[in-house]
Amino acid sequence: VDGSKLANFRPIVGGPTTSYSWYVRDANSPAKVIFDAATGTSTYTMAGKIPAEAKGSVVITGDFYRNVSIKQGNGGPDIAVREAAFNPIKYASLTAGAAAVPRRTVAVVTVCNDCHDRLIFHGGSRQTIEECVVCHNPTAGDNATPKESISFQRMIHRIHTGEELTQE
Numbered sequence: 001v002d003g004s005k006l007a008n009f010r011p012i013v014g015g016p017t018t019s020y021s022w023y024v025r026d027a028n029s030p031a032k033v034i035f036d037a038a039t040g041t042s043t044y045t046m047a048g049k050i051p052a053e054a055k056g057s058v059v060i061t062g063d064f065y066r067n068v069s070i071k072q073g074n075g076g077p078d079i080a081v082r083e084a085a086f087n088p089i090k091y092a093s094l095t096a097g098a099a100a101v102p103r104r105t106v107a108v109v110t111v112c113n114d115c116h117d118r119l120i121f122h123g124g125s126r127q128t129i130e131e132c133v134v135c136h137n138p139t140a141g142d143n144a145t146p147k148e149s150i151s152f153q154r155m156i157h158r159i160h161t162g163e164e165l166t167q168e
Helices: 111-115 129-135 151-165
Strands: 009-017 020-027 033-037 042-045 055-069 081-085 088-092
Touching: 009 129, 020 129, 055 129, 129 151
Parallel strands: none
Antiparallel strands: 009 020, 009 055, 033 042, 055 081, 055 088
8 A cells, every 4th residue: 555645644653562651653644655666665754753761662553544435326425434454563672683572462352342343443543452552551641630541451441330440
């Protein structure tokens, strides 16, 4: 897929994989993608910078989709559909020569899908728990006053237990 022709191209780098505490997400920037038709590969240089004090392993993922139109057989107007890529998950080490350490598994999306059929969020472009935990990390909070944690563990437990959850 030519990344420069996507409607949304938003790479994310987060770390450390031992327990995410930071992430960098670039703005939607398909115009900055360089596509090589001979190899079929897209290349992109992130604008966001990994924190200088960062160490260990990081995850590289992103939200990528294109908008397509589906023609109706009854002659009605075309239907606009967002066709999102399943979020790629790649791990890399910030230490030269060291092996990348993947993040521990916190949940398996197939188990979620037993009840939810197909778990997708944020407009359908986020489909993997491995990506959810990058932004919904233990240090993350919402924009409310007072600030409330949006850590994945706390958020999912609150969604599924609601008022029964005793944690404030």
